[in-house]
Amino acid sequence: MEKELKGLEGLKELKSTASEGHASIILEFESGVDIDQAIIDAKDKVDRAKSELPDDADEPTVTEINLSTFPVLRVNLSGNVDFATLSRTAKNLQDAIEAVDGVLEAAISGDRDQQAQIIIRPEQLESYNLSLTDVANFVSGNNRLVAAGNLDTGASRFSLKVPGLLKTKEDILNLPIKAEGDQVVLLGDIATGELTFEDPSSYARVEGKRSITLAVSKRVGENIIETIEAVKAVIASESEQWPENLEYNLTGDKSTDIETSLNDLFNNVLAATLLVMIVIVWGSRYSQCSTGRFGDSRCFSIRYFVVGLARLHHQYGCLVCLDTQCRHAS
Structure with a gap:
């Protein structure tokens, strides 16, 4: 199977894992590759390799993994309440979250279906x-x-x-x-x-307590920060109707990482703009120093200070404010 898939056009990396009764291969393609065509080509390669598989092996499948649909927020419900209340609250919250614009789904884990x-x-x-x-x-x-x-x-x-x-x-x-x-x-x-619940197929725990987790995924192309803020507002509104012993916490908040990156980018742009302005001001002062008393130590000190400031920002990414003047001696 690997030998066939290695020949795919635009393939960047191939990773395979195998265990008893199961094997999987992950294909990563270069940016700009037509994914739809890549999936078709991969299916063709898999069909060619099927004849080499054991007779009792299941039919191999090819599935696209879209990182943009991965959960951007996880909502964990827990508390000293019976499981029926916890399950009912999670399903009601799921309906409320999935009604938010920009939300693709809110998948539940740790829940069990009711049965008689x-x-x-x-x-x-x-x-x-x-x-x-x-x-x-x-x-x-x-x-x-x-x-x-x-x-x-x-x-x-x-x-x-x-x-x-x-x-x-x-x-x-x-x-x-x-x-x-x-x-x-x-x-x-x-x-x-009596009414009870099915045997659990998945588990969720928060600080050792039984919980139910909702994994919120956004739609492709939607603003991640605005979507998560809208989801948080819905959760805060819904939580007012919950039992007192039922609580929630948020994990895997991707908007925090995005906001941090944006703040860093803003600071870097601001610092770069400030440095450009300093160089322009220094250039005009240097011109004055060249036509006046060029040997003035203050003109040289400004020159070396600006160069040192640029190196400091390049090395540490820090933001420095400068207010300096170069006056000619009268």
């Missing part, structure tokens, strides 16, 4: 002449959104759906399973149940 845990009592199941498969299919069939056709008003047309989703523990246990004459067998007659 139903424990069947075998003796009751047998007494009502029911099978476990019948009960499972019946519950699954009652927990779905049913399409009921369309409503045509003449001016417009709407699709109708009948919600049949089970949302609470009581909804589940009150499901009728079987009818025998005037007697209706409910799911609660043969089983017990």
Whole structure:
């Protein structure tokens, strides 16, 4: 695979990693390369190399990694609250953040989907002449959104759906399973149940406490500083409605790095402008010194001071203010 991919046009660097049951190759291209064409070429190279892979290997895939869509801010929710409250708050905050202009998505990690845990009592199941498969299919069939056709008003047309989703523990246990004459067998007659959460597939911790993290990514071309400021304003507004024990903190704030770089750039430009002005002033003074008393020590001192100042700024990047005069001796 590496031998085939090394021949790609515009390839800058190739990195590969391999472990038991998995291998990946990262390709970095030179600036200015047509990425769409590079992906097509890479897929062609992979297709050529597929014949060399083991027979039981999965189909290789080629995926573009766009650094501009990486998270620019992480919001960590934690506190002494039950997981249901933490999960519900994270999902509400996700909807609020993704409604902000410039935000691509707010991906949640550390969360788990809610599920119903139903424990069947075998003796009751047998007494009502029911099978476990019948009960499972019946519950699954009652927990779905049913399409009921369309409503045509003449001016417009709407699709109708009948919600049949089970949302609470009581909804589940009150499901009728079987009818025998005037007697209706409910799911609660043969089983017990409770709402719980799936087994975790990812974990998030803040200072050792369980948390849920939202990774905020911006849209390509959007202003990172303005986007993050808008997200922070939304978080501050939403947090006023949270329980007292629920708190948040922000990590991975890319706007801080951008602002620091901009401030450094501004200082460097300002320093360079000041040095240019000093050189211009020094040049005019030097002209006066050349037509007057050129041997005046003050004219030489200005000259050496400006040169020393320029070297100091070049070496340390510091900003120096100078106010000096060169007067002729009367």
